[in-house]
Amino acid sequence: MIKLGILLTQQYRLLSIAAILDVFETVNRWYREEGKTVPFDIRLFYNEKTWSLQGDAVFHGYQLESVHNGSVQDLVMIPSFVNESVGHALCTNQEILVWLKHQYAAGAGLASFCTGAFLLGATGLLSGKLATTHVDACKDFSFAFPDVNLQPDKTVTQDGRLYTSGGATSSFHLMLHLIQQYCGKIVAVKVAKVFSIDMDRANQSYFSTFQISQQHNDELVAMAQQKIEMAYHNTGTIEEMIKDIPASRRNIVRRFKQVTGITPIAYLQHTRIEAAKKLLEQTTDQMTEVIFKSGYNDPKAFRKVFRKTVGMTPTEYRGKFYAG
Structure with a gap:
């Protein structure tokens, strides 16, 4: 026994x-x-x-x-x-x-x-x-x-x-x-x-739900987080999104990772994937619309990042979690 x-x-x-x-x-x-x-x-x-x-x-x-x-x-x-x-x-x-x-x-x-x-x-x-x-x-x-x-x-x-x-x-x-x-x-x-x-x-x-708090003392990093979250749906680069922040790219990347644990690029990717997950859960948008609204213009790249981050394909995710 x-x-x-x-x-x-x-x-x-x-x-x-x-x-x-x-x-x-x-x-x-x-x-x-x-x-x-x-x-x-x-x-x-x-x-x-x-x-x-x-x-x-x-x-x-x-x-x-x-x-x-x-x-x-x-x-x-x-x-x-x-x-x-x-x-x-x-x-x-x-x-x-x-x-x-x-x-x-x-x-x-x-x-x-x-x-x-x-x-x-x-x-x-x-x-x-x-x-x-x-x-x-x-x-x-x-x-x-x-x-x-x-x-x-x-x-x-x-x-x-x-x-x-x-x-x-x-x-x-x-x-x-x-x-x-x-x-x-x-x-x-x-x-x-x-x-x-x-x-x-x-x-x-x-x-998983992507959540990183902005309740910290680094104003520049908080500014970068806000800019990414407001502009993630655009297909621009991370450099374009944070170009107005008064710090060098090297400095902001260093501080960003120190505060959040990830790079600005990774933060952007996670933000976009989280947006895609919500669209797949809550809308009947065609996959091309989901990809575009999430800030991607390359379907192959989107599916690759989504599967790596979420552990399943976008279609499989919708089949499991669509709330309609």
Whole structure:
């Protein structure tokens, strides 16, 4: 029987915990109904020093166990955090890091879901290893953990006994991966059917939304961002768009990348692709119109950049996300 420890962190996302429990309890129930030994011994762990609980520490029928009791698991699951400051969440879960490192050193596998990867990253165990997280949190993750080999487009990663998943429904793909590993493909396929999970989805790029804040202190960079966002639909060059900014091209490019993390050209491309995505989602415009309105005049170049950025063709994207 696999000792499956689910970590109740401070600021955990309830949906993340509920999904994990639902899937693994379902698998256990199937085995029980067939008269077999259940594969997972599910336990919930918390840091009692940072929790204020009245009476017995019980969560959805589970007696909570302390991370200080010395119990070693075979697999530990780290849920996603709520949509608040991940930095604050890390600060409130500092004592958990020691427990996670102890579990890993004792032979446990560690699996993080969505932004739970930040807690796993904070252990230092992901240094030089593959990982992913919510696609819109990848920039912050790379900044916080530059030595991690982040795979922003991946739905699931495994590097030895370390597992991570992308955002939201990608958590189900990681659970499928683990269930197939521990219970076999037949059980994994059954889970996929019951929970309506597309087993073949390995990419999360098309869920990304391009967002870079202009709330910074560099007025020239903010001016460049505004000019690009106002003129992206023109087919002019980046030099033409920022020509009125009182700084040399070299200086503005340096400052732009320092503030936003990308070059002005990359910013323009992402802005144009984001505009194209909205047109594909919200209009019935012909593809030639979408291309032109997005600022491109070369259909081949547009399709190449779109596929590289989004992970699928414009036609496939419209088929998946058109809201009409």
